[in-house]
Amino acid sequence: MSAQATKASMPVVILKDGAVQSKGRVAQKNNIAAAKIIAEIVQTSLGPRGMDKMLVDSLGDVTITNDGATILKEIDVQHPAAKMLVEIAKTTDNEVGDGTTSAVVLAGALLEQAESLITQDVHPTVIVDGYRKASKKAIQFLSEIAEKITPNDKSSLLKIAKTSMQTKLVRKDSVYLSELVVKAVLAVAESKNEKFSVDIDDIKVEKKAGGSIASSIIIQGIVLDKEVIHSGMPSTIHDGKIALLNSALEIDKTETEAKINISNPQQMKSFLDEENRILKTMVDKIIASGANVVLCQKGIDDMAQHYLAKAGILAVRRVKESDMAKLAKATGGRVITNLDDLFEKDLGLAETIQERKVEEDNWVFVEGCKHPKSVTLLLRAGSKRVVDEVERSIHDSLMVVRDVMELPLIVAGGGSPETFAATKIRGWSKSLEGREQLAAEKFADALESIPIALAENAGMDSINTLTSLRSRQIKGEKWTGIDVMKSKVGNMKTSDIIEPLAVKQQIISAASEAACMLLRIDDVIQTAASTPHNAHDDGMPPGGMDGMGGMGGMGGMGGMGGMPPGMGM
Numbered sequence: 001m002s003a004q005a006t007k008a009s010m011p012v013v014i015l016k017d018g019a020v021q022s023k024g025r026v027a028q029k030n031n032i033a034a035a036k037i038i039a040e041i042v043q044t045s046l047g048p049r050g051m052d053k054m055l056v057d058s059l060g061d062v063t064i065t066n067d068g069a070t071i072l073k074e075i076d077v078q079h080p081a082a083k084m085l086v087e088i089a090k091t092t093d094n095e096v097g098d099g100t101t102s103a104v105v106l107a108g109a110l111l112e113q114a115e116s117l118i119t120q121d122v123h124p125t126v127i128v129d130g131y132r133k134a135s136k137k138a139i140q141f142l143s144e145i146a147e148k149i150t151p152n153d154k155s156s157l158l159k160i161a162k163t164s165m166q167t168k169l170v171r172k173d174s175v176y177l178s179e180l181v182v183k184a185v186l187a188v189a190e191s192k193n194e195k196f197s198v199d200i201d202d203i204k205v206e207k208k209a210g211g212s213i214a215s216s217i218i219i220q221g222i223v224l225d226k227e228v229i230h231s232g233m234p235s236t237i238h239d240g241k242i243a244l245l246n247s248a249l250e251i252d253k254t255e256t257e258a259k260i261n262i263s264n265p266q267q268m269k270s271f272l273d274e275e276n277r278i279l280k281t282m283v284d285k286i287i288a289s290g291a292n293v294v295l296c297q298k299g300i301d302d303m304a305q306h307y308l309a310k311a312g313i314l315a316v317r318r319v320k321e322s323d324m325a326k327l328a329k330a331t332g333g334r335v336i337t338n339l340d341d342l343f344e345k346d347l348g349l350a351e352t353i354q355e356r357k358v359e360e361d362n363w364v365f366v367e368g369c370k371h372p373k374s375v376t377l378l379l380r381a382g383s384k385r386v387v388d389e390v391e392r393s394i395h396d397s398l399m400v401v402r403d404v405m406e407l408p409l410i411v412a413g414g415g416s417p418e419t420f421a422a423t424k425i426r427g428w429s430k431s432l433e434g435r436e437q438l439a440a441e442k443f444a445d446a447l448e449s450i451p452i453a454l455a456e457n458a459g460m461d462s463i464n465t466l467t468s469l470r471s472r473q474i475k476g477e478k479w480t481g482i483d484v485m486k487s488k489v490g491n492m493k494t495s496d497i498i499e500p501l502a503v504k505q506q507i508i509s510a511a512s513e514a515a516c517m518l519l520r521i522d523d524v525i526q527t528a529a530s531t532p533h534n535a536h537d538d539g540m541p542p543g544g545m546d547g548m549g550g551m552g553g554m555g556g557m558g559g560m561g562g563m564p565p566g567m568g569m
């Protein structure tokens with residue numbers, strides 16, 4: 001309450017003027033409605049037959065995408081419950097890369113099912129308990145059907161990469177692109193005691209609009225979107241010995257303001273000569289190390305450029321810090337901060353360093369690194385918007401291949417694992433006492449929102465499809481799912497629609513955590529600054545402010561020092 005009164009009728013102002021509060025059922029109803037709206041937005045983009053979204057930001061920039069996390073990031077939602085769904089898409093994207101749409105759809109379905117129980121007077125804490133148990137069970141059931149694969153078995157990895165691309169604009173080129181993705185991940189994967197680990201940051205993804213998607217390439221090394229700094233330098237170096245510098249090849253500016261009085265031209269000359277001598281000394285140190293390429297994170301003075309060019313050294317300046325780390329990994333070199341520490345052993349090695357034209361720009365390709373623990377995917381597509389979406393799809397694909405290398409367990413796609421878990425949960429729920437059983441059953445219904453959405457988006461009859469799927473799964477056909485490309489229920493494993501277990505488990509745990517968190521909320525207090533000006537415009541469901549308007553009014557009264565009737569303490 002924004003204002004409460006003491007016995008002596010003194011108002012106690014708790015919330016600031018303009019704060020909005022909703023309580024109990026109203027708060028729950030609003031949260032569920034907001035989350036459902038978010039889930040509905042992304043639901044139509046689920047699966048290979050899902051639609052894309054065109055999103056226009058405040059500056060008029062257009063993004064066309066099918067990626068759940070990107071859609072939600074771009075729409076900039078206001079409602080706190082809606083924001084939580086955006087959060088789970090983000091977390092899922094960071095954790096496993098794929099499955100962001102499914103996580104949001106499942107969270108929406110869990111809340112929708114919970115709503116029907118709340119109207120039957122099942123207390124939210126009972127629903128939360130039931131959901132938590134069911135989610136743990138679902139994750140366990142999935143690991144029971146998951147199949148082990150050899151982590152570096154290329155053919156399985158290709159299928160997984162390809163499945164993740166089936167739902168994206170790059171589907172047509174998925175055979176070619178999955179080759180690139182798998183090659184890249186295998187190149188950077190490290191193995192220790194038969195366990196693999198992959199740092200996805202070791203794969204640099206560069207993109208350039210122009211050309212076809214099929215002209216995308218993998219480079220066993222790094223591509224820098226920078227040009228060679230001096231026209232007198234060679235544009236190609238073979239057997240490159242690369243100095244990776246983190247210090248500027250420039251004269252340091254003094255921190256304090258200093259003034260030098262020069263009284264004659266001779267002094268001026270010796271001053272400049274001294275500057276040149278310092279720069280020459282720097283370049284001499286580089287030459288002495290045996291380097292024929294300089295890749296510098298900082299600036300390179302014109303005079304230093306001249307000396308480098310004279311020595312036949314190829315140089316690039318202002319290389320990004322993240323690229324320097326990748327270059328060190330790819331070439332085996334060491335990033336040097338002080339030129340006095342530069343020796344031959346610190347130089348990175350690469351077969352060729354070459355400046356090439358990529359559309360209108362000149363880029364430097366560092367290729368043929370010995371044991372490249374860092375590689376680059378150079379993505380191409382007809383236009384900027386398409387190449388942006390290609391990049392997002394490649395991100396999902398790289399991540400699923402990484403997921404399955406780190407946890408080499410797979411399940412089928414096409415709604416098959418969700419239906420399997422739902423069937424199992426229905427059986428197991430009978431062992432639960434009391435109303436938790438109802439919650440567990442609803443959890444099973446919510447899991448089926450995934451096959452339902454897949455079928456609906458493909459224009460299939462969702463009820464017929466789901467019933468046929470259930471009956472075949474009960475007969476023990478655990479790999480049966482919806483092959484939406486063929487519009488039929490079938491064995492997904494033989495159709496090579498397989499996905500990492502890690503993704504499916506992340507979807508379930510993220511969605512149920514978010515749903516449980518929202519269900520436990522019975523009070524929403526928005527302070528004035530975060531209160532939407534127009535709740536309907538900002539994702540607040542129609543009617544979602546029921547009972548809230550009055551609260552806003554009270555907040556106002558609190559601020560004015562007035563006391564609503566019946567507020568005495």
Ligand SMILES: Nc1ncnc2c1ncn2[C@@H]1O[C@H](COP(=O)(O)OP(=O)(O)OP(=O)(O)O)[C@@H](O)[C@H]1O
Pocket residue numbers: 045046047048050066067068069097098099100101102103163164166167396412413414415450454482483484485497499
């Ligand atoms: N050929 C196919 N037939 C049937 N289902 C498929 C096929 N290919 C992929 N799927 C299914 O599509 C679903 C994935 O859809 P989609 O990629 O649109 O969303 P997501 O992976 O949940 O989220 P994200 O937006 O992060 O990719 C998975 O359930 C997957 O099994």
Ligand SMILES: [Mg+2]
Pocket residue numbers: 098099100164167396
């Ligand atoms: Mg996907």
